[in-house]
Amino acid sequence: MSAKDPGTHHFWGLRNPSLVSQVEAFSPDAVLLMNYNYASLYNFLWQWNSHRVPLLFRGDSHRLVPPTGFKAQLRRQIISLIYQRFAACLYVGKANYEYFRYHGIAPNQLFFSPHAVENNRFFAQVEQAKQAVIAWKQELGIPAHHRVILFAGKFEPKKRPLDLLQAFLQAQLPQVSLLLVGAGALETELKEKATAHPHIYFAPFQNQTLMPRTYAVADIVVLPSYGGQETWGLAINEAMCLARPVIVSTHVGCAQDLVHAYQNGLTFPAGDVTALANCLREAFSNPQRLQKWGMQSHQIISSYSYKQATEGLRKALKTIKEKSFKF
Template identity: 65%
Template structure:
């Protein structure tokens, strides 16, 4: 059995179920090396501006260890936040056949890349260049990234925009393998019926009229997510029998509450932990992610909403837009920052309840192709090309045979 070492920043609710999936494979043994313990203990989240701890199991079902982090300010919000001097020796003691990095732009990971020569290294990332950067500083950064990517023997990409990003930074197409972003579809789907029952009660608790359709935003109330654009578009759209629900917390919350104070059909709900997310999406008739800039590298909330059969409205700066949202089929894509265009999307979406239902069904069908099975197929193809695993079995050749080249 071949051994895979996975190095990542901290336990993440989207990755832990994938690690359990990998651990169940008969020809691959994994160990996950965590560089920080955020998510499993109460710690401040800079985006949500509160201490959080995920309420679903993140460490069960797979082998893992925490590498001591001696940073004076641990976290992923700055370069020195992951400082783990014993990382190399810990990984070497495991004696892996291959290493997969899920991050690189931290001091510990640069040190690892500079000194690790024992086995091939893979990388899985999700950055994009949907918002072009210009100027000398941007050019120098691109040249540096090109050099970093030359260090990897294979790269897993999550979607179209991410593929284009890697190609723009010099990664050859034959070293790129499609390993799409996915969530625990099985958990969300299994809670579908219960979530809708809970959502009706929650709707009543929030004070949203029972006959109102609900436009949902769920996430950090921070500038890059642009919840203020959604609020402005909603107020201008003047939609009958419709409420806007903003779920989450963050730096923009006071401003949003102030702007919405004189409007009857704008509602707020606090941060919802993972066990409540199916209910959170179930309350919606349409989900909106209006992010602006290069920071929304994918938008896994879209995957979650689609698992609850919801139509989607996203800006064209959202990394998953071209992969998950088909205009007129399961949602709408609008130019980022254009509140007039977002208003028109809302008006079209809320003009026909049957249309919303049909588009939600299309979302549910489409998201089945973004599962941990498909994520794993891309990884296995990379390992096969490196000669670490035999060619993927037939059951691993599902959706990923497509190519963006």
């Protein structure tokens, strides 16, 4: 490591002059990269003999917020040149697939390797989590008969928890509470806006072991993110493992894959508070349907697992191996 300020917080934070030789020492059949946005990885890409040992890439970027202007076109050209170094790319979902196609990756070079969480761990804790919810609602002060809208994540601008709070107030849902779980820069503002309104509750970040309980308390889970940085939204995977219906904005990377309108949830135009309020009203207008949406979530998420992610990698490796024999 030769960086003056080592770390992943900036481009020059990773500088490893011996990276190529160290990877070569493993005598790999292929090399998989998950990132390239550091000086050391750019250096590796240009030095590595990809004709001898092929490179693969797995990323999750999308263009749900299309960039514009000259800089965007220049960036497209540069990224397209980078992707020419890879024999195959693994895509995590539909929006990510379109991103790779936009940058010139051919369909026969793309392999589905979905974003996933440890599904079986969540599945195994469903009943235990449901039992824990009774005491937790009492601890938080949420009326036992209230249904719950949940936001779980960082209280930061890109996640737009304020949009959800405003939509909740606008929706005026009877016997429904809003629970915001997390912490971050917007916490003070959120609590100030919630002060005069009943049935808005807060809980700090929950330990990973408590996340099944966190999702189990919800009747619906909402991720209202805005902008291009919500490349997937693994919280939605976790919520669906607990058979929760979901509402996400159109800027959330997993929206096209995991949220099937009126089957397990709803989507709304990112940043549109009124549209989100309407989604909340629609979701709670039919309690029996909402429960069915949750069961459908559980079924959908079963196909987004580590097994499927691994299978995509295996298919990519098999394909590039077969191609190498043809030369």
